[in-house]
Amino acid sequence: MTDSSAKVTKAALNLGNLPPRKMSFAPPVPRTPTRVNPNQPPWPAFRGYHEYSFAHAVMGVRLPTILHKAIQDVILTLNAEYEEERITDLLACIEKMEQLMDDLQGNAKLRPIIDDGAGDVALWNKEISKYFKGKDFMNAPWLFAEAYKYRRLRECFSLSKFWVEYDVFFRQKCDTFSRSSAAVMELASRFAEPAAIDKGLTPDEERARNQLIFHELAQICLWGNSTDLSLLIDMTEEDIKALQSTGGEHLAATEKNIIGNDLKALGDLVTGLKGGRIDFILDNAGFELYTDLVFADWLIQSGICREVHFHGKILPWFVSDVRRQDWNWILNQCVYGHLFQSEDHGNDVAEEDVEHLRTLGKRWKQFEKEGKFQYHQHPFWCTGFTFWHLNSEAPDLWDTLCESDLVIFKGDLNHRKLTYDCHAPPSTPFAQAIGPLASDPGAPPICSLRTIKSDVVVGLPEGVAEHLDATETENWKISGKYAVVLLSYGDQDKETKI
Numbered sequence: 001m002t003d004s005s006a007k008v009t010k011a012a013l014n015l016g017n018l019p020p021r022k023m024s025f026a027p028p029v030p031r032t033p034t035r036v037n038p039n040q041p042p043w044p045a046f047r048g049y050h051e052y053s054f055a056h057a058v059m060g061v062r063l064p065t066i067l068h069k070a071i072q073d074v075i076l077t078l079n080a081e082y083e084e085e086r087i088t089d090l091l092a093c094i095e096k097m098e099q100l101m102d103d104l105q106g107n108a109k110l111r112p113i114i115d116d117g118a119g120d121v122a123l124w125n126k127e128i129s130k131y132f133k134g135k136d137f138m139n140a141p142w143l144f145a146e147a148y149k150y151r152r153l154r155e156c157f158s159l160s161k162f163w164v165e166y167d168v169f170f171r172q173k174c175d176t177f178s179r180s181s182a183a184v185m186e187l188a189s190r191f192a193e194p195a196a197i198d199k200g201l202t203p204d205e206e207r208a209r210n211q212l213i214f215h216e217l218a219q220i221c222l223w224g225n226s227t228d229l230s231l232l233i234d235m236t237e238e239d240i241k242a243l244q245s246t247g248g249e250h251l252a253a254t255e256k257n258i259i260g261n262d263l264k265a266l267g268d269l270v271t272g273l274k275g276g277r278i279d280f281i282l283d284n285a286g287f288e289l290y291t292d293l294v295f296a297d298w299l300i301q302s303g304i305c306r307e308v309h310f311h312g313k314i315l316p317w318f319v320s321d322v323r324r325q326d327w328n329w330i331l332n333q334c335v336y337g338h339l340f341q342s343e344d345h346g347n348d349v350a351e352e353d354v355e356h357l358r359t360l361g362k363r364w365k366q367f368e369k370e371g372k373f374q375y376h377q378h379p380f381w382c383t384g385f386t387f388w389h390l391n392s393e394a395p396d397l398w399d400t401l402c403e404s405d406l407v408i409f410k411g412d413l414n415h416r417k418l419t420y421d422c423h424a425p426p427s428t429p430f431a432q433a434i435g436p437l438a439s440d441p442g443a444p445p446i447c448s449l450r451t452i453k454s455d456v457v458v459g460l461p462e463g464v465a466e467h468l469d470a471t472e473t474e475n476w477k478i479s480g481k482y483a484v485v486l487l488s489y490g491d492q493d494k495e496t497k498i
């Protein structure tokens with residue numbers, strides 16, 4: 001057993017004698033599509049042993065730190081248990097987590113997932129045996145190795161008697177939301193009242209007004225992504241507040257940081273809809289989900305959408321990602337919670353603001369009852385496959401997405417999966433980077449709202465990446481200071497392609 005109370009920042013990773021591979025430029029031409037597979041992305045993959053890449057830091061330091069925190073969470077739960085059978089069952093889960101820590105830090109080979117009866121096991125093991133036989137945590141493509149670690153974490157619980165559904169990240173997800181009161185209340189007070197429908201506006205005037213609101217809400221929803229928990233490890237209360245600021249001035253200042261910016265085209269597409277359907281492929285629970293809900297609320301109230309579909313994860317995933325429990329939690333907290341009145345968080349929130357939040361929560365629950373908000377979870381979202389394989393590995397899911405007028409992919413991980421997480425030149429057009437998702441018959445319009453938190457960057461105007469490389473002091477690809485809003489029109493209307 002490893003000593004789980006030891007500081008994980010001291011964890012040393014045994015990399016054996018793997019040579020570092022320096023890759024300072026991206027080849028200008030991608031691999032031909034027929035030769036693309038999970039171990040051979042269109043451009044070279046990022047792998048944990050590339051010392052120059054963020055992948056190296058994540059595999060060597062961040063993942064062990066996250067796992068250490070997860071073990072601490074389970075210990076907290078264990079300490080509050082009193083039934084012997086539940087305690088011993090949970091101890092077995094902790095032992096498995098410690099084994100996973102050893103495998104991660106010892107750079108073990110990726111073994112098949114143990115059959116726990118879940119529907120995704122076949123998909124995982126097919127991918128491992130076909131593409132990653134003999135590969136280890138550091139030389140498998142980073143995207144797969146990182147996703148695999150979260151599936152192995154699930155395995156620590158899925159064979160238990162009492163703890164199958166245990167979410168080691170749930171506490172953290174709730175805690176960060178409760179520390180976001182300033183921004184939560186600001187949005188609640190602005191959006192609690194049903195959107196005023198201005199009488200007597202011509203269709204053009206109404207569209208122009210909608211475009212202004214869209215412009216602001218889309219950016220709030222975008223920057224909501226900068227506070228994912230896997231990056232918040234060292235953040236202070238003040239840092240979080242600054243990131244979540246939703247005021248108009250702040251938005252105007254941060255818009256220049258959207259360095260691949262299709263906001264205008266996206267606004268035209270969205271405000272051109274009447275009674276349409278928009279899908280959100282969700283990313284993080286808590287504050288980010290709250291901004292998604294505020295945005296979706298307006299889409300329904302403005303008449304732009306008749307229904308909004310939300311897609312969450314079935315497993316505890318990349319720390320902060322939304323699961324059904326997190327969805328239920330936030331809706332119920334808005335209506336019934338005392339989160340922001342809790343002394344623990346030093347929150348002193350006015351009753352009027354709590355009432356605004358309650359109004360929002362009630363309306364969203366009502367939307368859910370009426371089918372205006374629909375929550376889904378498909379196992380495909382928690383596999384190691386990139387979204388280039390959506391159609392082949394989850395055709396049912398792809399078919400339903402093709403019925404949408406717009407599919408919005410939130411966040412960094414979704415962006416990595418859209419683009420095959422590889423070393424494409426930064427000026428690669430988005431539609432090229434997402435391959436079949438833009439070109440397959442019936443492909444819907446797809447948009448990525450992502451604050452940039454990892455190496456893959458596409459969709460930038462020529463020269464922007466080079467300029468940032470030369471002028472930024474910190475690594476602009478992982479700081480979360482920059483963002484992209486990128487749109488592909490899909491296969492629906494070739495005439496209007498950007």
Ligand code: F6P
Pocket residue numbers: 058062146225228230231283284318320410411412413414416453454
């Ligand atoms: O561990 C790194 C990572 O996978 C990065 O892709 C990103 O920084 C983060 O985790 C997840 O970000 P998001 O929640 O935006 O997908």
Ligand code: MG
Pocket residue numbers: 228283284318320321411413
């Ligand atoms: Mg996430």
